[in-house]
Amino acid sequence: MTEDLLISLIHIVVPILIIAASIVAIYLKDLIAAAIAVAAMSLLLSLEFFILQAPDVAIAEAGVGACLTTAILIIAIKSTKRMEDEA
Amino acid sequence: MSGMSKIVKTITSIAFPFVMIYGLYVILHGHLTPGGGFQGGAVVASACAMIVVAFGSIWTMKKIKENQLSILESIGAIGFIVFAFLGLIILFDNSGIFFKNVFANSVYLFGQSVEYASTTANINTAGTLPLMNIAVGLKVIAGLFVIVLVMAYASNKIKERGD
Secondary structure (H helix, E strand, O other): OHHHHHHHHHHHHHHHHHHHHHHHHHHOOEHHHHHHHHHHHHHHHHHHHHHOOOHHHHHHHHHHHHHHHHHHHHHHHHOOOOEOOOO | OOOOOHHHHHHHHHHHHHHHHHHHHHHHOOOOOOOOHHHHHHHHHHHHHHHHHHHOHHHHHHHOOHHHHHHHHHHHHHHHHHHHHHHHOOOOOOOOOOOOOOOOOOOOOOOEOOOOOOOOOOOOEOOHHHHHHHHHHHHHHHHHHHHHHHHHHHHHHHHHHOO
8 A cells, every 4th residue: 555655646647757857858058957957857767667567668768868868968068159149 | 088086997998898798698588588789789888988988989990990999889790680681591491481481390400399387497498580680789789889989989089189
């Protein structure tokens, strides 16, 4: 009973954190900080896939989303501008 | 820019083998446990990306060229399609179908039958599926690693030129 309650609580908390990380990634002007926020969103999404009992999707999301995409984004930001212009 | 500080290099040297072994485990046990060629290949490519970030792209480019990675990726693709066409060869019994699992329940590699009852999972089963997982893993490792490596190397070259 308590385990079911805990799982339900995680199912409520983790999507809220995913949405919060996505909104933070949109509003940050420092692009490296935005890339880190996207990585946090991807890691939380991987956790959500795992507690929805899809472990292979979780492994793929953790490998591609949280690690490789962040590396590619940070390499691209380092060779261009770091701060976003005020539009 | 030849890599990051000594602390990052040491920690990367310690963590790299564990990540690599985990990725190869996910690839090789693709027919038994969650995961498979793509997932394990993404984990191994993450380990290689960690090497690129810690030691610098110039150092890594001295160790492995992008032509070799391109050849590795082509070997993975050709291996997958060869294992798929193996089902069409009349040499094996019950064959003649594209993607037919000809090695299952045979005397060849990965050819043992799966036992009924709750035994420990036998890795030496499932026919061509583990071989296809290895081929897909090879392709994913080479493809994802060459993206990170070439992007880091090209951005280094741009910075050296003075833009």
